[in-house]
Amino acid sequence: MTKALEIDDVVKTYPxxxxxxxxLDLEPERVLAYIGPNGSGKSTTMHCLIGLVKACQGSMKIFxxxxxPDKTDWKLDIGYIGDVHVFYENWTxxxxxxxxxxxxxxxxxxxINNLVERFKLxxxxxxxxxxxxxxxxxSLISALAHSPKLLLLxxxxxxxxxxxxxxxxxxxxxxxxxxxxxxxxSTHILSDISRLADELxxxxxxxxxxxxxxxxxxxxxxxxxxxxxxxxxDLDSIVNHISxxxxxQVISKNYRATIKQLQDLGARxxxxxxxxxxxxxxxxxxxxx
Amino acid sequence: MFRTIFAEIKYFKGLxxxxxxxxxxxxxxxxxxxxxxxxxMISSSILFFIAMGIWGIACGVEKRERYVALxxxxxxxxxxxxxxxxxxxxxxxxxxxxxAYFTKHIQQDSGFIWTMISLAMLxxxxxxxxxxxxxxxxxxxxxxxPIFVIFMIGAIFLFSFSLDVMSPAMNTGVTFLExxxxxxxxxxxxLVSLLAGFILYLDxxxxxxxxxxxx
Numbered sequence: 001m002t003k004a005l006e007i008d009d010v011v012k013t014y015p016x017x018x019x020x021x022x023x024l025d026l027e028p029e030r031v032l033a034y035i036g037p038n039g040s041g042k043s044t045t046m047h048c049l050i051g052l053v054k055a056c057q058g059s060m061k062i063f064x065x066x067x068x069p070d071k072t073d074w075k076l077d078i079g080y081i082g083d084v085h086v087f088y089e090n091w092t093x094x095x096x097x098x099x100x101x102x103x104x105x106x107x108x109x110x111x112i113n114n115l116v117e118r119f120k121l122x123x124x125x126x127x128x129x130x131x132x133x134x135x136x137x138x139s140l141i142s143a144l145a146h147s148p149k150l151l152l153l154x155x156x157x158x159x160x161x162x163x164x165x166x167x168x169x170x171x172x173x174x175x176x177x178x179x180x181x182x183x184x185x186s187t188h189i190l191s192d193i194s195r196l197a198d199e200l201x202x203x204x205x206x207x208x209x210x211x212x213x214x215x216x217x218x219x220x221x222x223x224x225x226x227x228x229x230x231x232x233x234d235l236d237s238i239v240n241h242i243s244x245x246x247x248x249q250v251i252s253k254n255y256r257a258t259i260k261q262l263q264d265l266g267a268r269x270x271x272x273x274x275x276x277x278x279x280x281x282x283x284x285x286x287x288x289x
Numbered sequence: 290m291f292r293t294i295f296a297e298i299k300y301f302k303g304l305x306x307x308x309x310x311x312x313x314x315x316x317x318x319x320x321x322x323x324x325x326x327x328x329x330m331i332s333s334s335i336l337f338f339i340a341m342g343i344w345g346i347a348c349g350v351e352k353r354e355r356y357v358a359l360x361x362x363x364x365x366x367x368x369x370x371x372x373x374x375x376x377x378x379x380x381x382x383x384x385x386x387x388x389a390y391f392t393k394h395i396q397q398d399s400g401f402i403w404t405m406i407s408l409a410m411l412x413x414x415x416x417x418x419x420x421x422x423x424x425x426x427x428x429x430x431x432x433x434x435p436i437f438v439i440f441m442i443g444a445i446f447l448f449s450f451s452l453d454v455m456s457p458a459m460n461t462g463v464t465f466l467e468x469x470x471x472x473x474x475x476x477x478x479x480l481v482s483l484l485a486g487f488i489l490y491l492d493x494x495x496x497x498x499x500x501x502x503x504x
Contacts, residue, residue: 051359052358052502053500053502053503069365071363072361072362072363073361076361084355086351086353086359088296088351103292103360
């Protein structure tokens with residue numbers, strides 16, 4: 001099956017920063033959370049994908065079509081929302097949408113009406129008079145209206161206050177939850193995407209450090225508390241260890257193996273608890289940085 | 290192909306109504322013989338620069354390049370459309386110059402049409418050079434400021450030289466008669482046209498080879 005996205009050996013350098021060599025792919029209908037701290041290269045990856053930035057080397061394909069600047073067919077399969085929302089500022093939201101319609105053959109007015117209703121977007125307001133939250137909503141509607149097979153979301157809620165962010169994300173996830181399109185969602189706030197993500201990829205300093213299935217992470221990563229009459233608990237699968245006297249607490253990336261090893265060491269009262277995906281992501285990032 | 294051009298015209302209709310309104314007012318004054326043809330050309334050239342300046346700044350503020358680069362259009366088309374927009378505006382003003390030329394109140398002289406063409410091309414050269422300066426900003430070379438300064442000084446010098454020589458007395462009807470003969474020749478018009486073509490082509494090439502379209 002043709003992949004929704006294939007990034008092969010891409011490099012982009014700026015003074016003092018290098019992204020890649022980066023190779024990444026995404027199957028259709030899958031949601032990949034692209035996670036990394038600020039300045040790790042998430043936006044640069046997105047910009048290269050959408051053609052806002054030319055990569056120094058490597059290739060990028062969207063549903064098998066290379067994202068060449070002299071071709072346009074690959075752009076029709078993409079819906080992109082970046083951290084900067086650009087419009088004809090003095091036109092109303094409605095006029096902005098009508099203008100975009102001219103460029104997409106698959107543009108659906110019915111879908112627009114549905115989304116406008118769900119997002120409660122004031123169509124008669126000029127873009128420059130829209131609140132930050134409504135600007136994001138207008139961007140989202142613009143990106144979804146031509147039913148793209150791949151959605152690139154580059155930290156779309158950055159700069160929004162928590163209330164506006166929650167409102168936008170709740171509606172967005174409601175729209176996308178039963179969706180069948182592939183999504184690459186870049187963020188440094190994992191809670192934004194953990195609900196939707198199938199997989200998580202971690203980017204640090206321009207390098208892809210690891211990639212995991214979300215279910216695999218939530219299943220294997222556990223917080224384990226136990227009692228042991230010694231302080232040096234040095235196990236491969238442990239990423240974080242806190243102890244107070246004989247009471248220990250560790251974070252394990254493979255709780256079954258850790259419990260087995262702890263039992264071999266003579267640990268008592270072993271209990272494991274599941275971690276939220278946010279907690280797991282924080283531990284992974286701490287480990288990689 | 291022309292969707293983005295029409296969008297710009299529609300979006301900036303207020304600006305263009307004012308600019309073209311002013312140009313039409315000057316045109317009528319020229320046709321009825323109240324205004325010197327040179328004054329009309331120079332005033333409308335200044336209005337053209339004002340329109341291009343406001344358009345350019347407003348597009349920069351609204352990050353229009355990023356907007357257009359995200360549309361399903363090839364970079365080649367985007368580059369051509371940008372240039373076409375500028376040429377279209379200039380051509381519409383030039384058309385009024387031509388109409389004014391054929392009215393009975395303007396000195397009918399074959400030299401005048403060549404002067405008109407060279408002045409129109411000089412207008413494009415000035416706007417093209419400013420665009421080159423902006424494009425060079427995307428290349429990050431340490432030579433970009435000196436290159437831009439040299440281009441700009443050259444364009445301003447050429448423009449001022451032509452205006453000064455052609456219009457030593459701005460409000461009299463004898464300006465055209467007083468200007469040197471070589472500025473009324475087809476060779477001069479051809480040279481200036483070639484230079485304008487080169488500047489606009491250079492602008493297009495710089496745009497096409499940009500590494501990013503984030504602004």
